[in-house]
Amino acid sequence: MSDFRIGNGFDVHKLVEGRKLIVCGVDIPYTAGLLGHSDADVALHALSDSLLGASALGDIGKHFPDTDPRYAGSDSRVLLREVASLVRNQGYDIGNVDVTIIAQRPKMAPYIPVMRQNIASDLGLDVQSVSVKATTTEGLGFTGRGEGIAAMSTALIYKK
Numbered sequence: 001m002s003d004f005r006i007g008n009g010f011d012v013h014k015l016v017e018g019r020k021l022i023v024c025g026v027d028i029p030y031t032a033g034l035l036g037h038s039d040a041d042v043a044l045h046a047l048s049d050s051l052l053g054a055s056a057l058g059d060i061g062k063h064f065p066d067t068d069p070r071y072a073g074s075d076s077r078v079l080l081r082e083v084a085s086l087v088r089n090q091g092y093d094i095g096n097v098d099v100t101i102i103a104q105r106p107k108m109a110p111y112i113p114v115m116r117q118n119i120a121s122d123l124g125l126d127v128q129s130v131s132v133k134a135t136t137t138e139g140l141g142f143t144g145r146g147e148g149i150a151a152m153s154t155a156l157i158y159k160k
């Protein structure tokens with residue numbers, strides 16, 4: 001019997017003019033980008049937190065504090081790879097991950113294949129084990145008004 005564990009992650013970043021919009025490592029052309037200490041890749045932050053949650057290792061704010069200048073402007077794919085190492089150092093393998101991006105605009109669908117490839121590469125997974133989805137909130141709430149983007153993630157890890 002394997003030791004299976006699951007974790008969830010959630011993150012929100014504000015959309016502002018003059019910043020790049022980076023989601024799952026993809027630089028998406030848009031009129032605004034996400035604000036943060038790092039590249040503000042909201043989806044990779046939710047994913048990282050789900051992996052850390054599954055292994056009860058805290059969250060990315062604990063491992064990469066936003067008060068630490070070393071992480072200013074950091075590439076969230078680098079942080080995700082560090083998170084994967086932390087999980088594997090606890091003796092776990094990563095099973096599958098499922099990420100949902102909550103954004104009224106822009107349309108994420110054209111970028112989803114590359115997003116899945118990026119995550120699969122960073123986590124050392126087959127792309128079939130990586131799901132990325134997007135949804136609007138039908139114009140409702142802060143995401144619906146285009147004030148920010150949210151993301152949530154579930155991750156499964158296991159010990160053989």
Ligand SMILES: Nc1ccn([C@@H]2O[C@H](COP(=O)(O)O)[C@@H](O)[C@H]2O)c(=O)n1
Binds near residue numbers: 104105107136
């Ligand atoms: N930012 C987004 C939001 C949604 N999509 C895709 O559009 C479909 C319809 O979205 P609803 O919120 O109306 O269900 C959804 O299934 C997504 O595939 C998107 O690409 N980018």
Ligand SMILES: C[C@@]1(CO)OP(=O)(O)OP(=O)(O)OC[C@H]1O
Binds near residue numbers: 036045
């Ligand atoms: C990623 C980190 C890195 O300093 O900074 P932010 O871009 O501010 O992102 P957040 O989701 O607030 O998580 C905290 C930090 O770990």
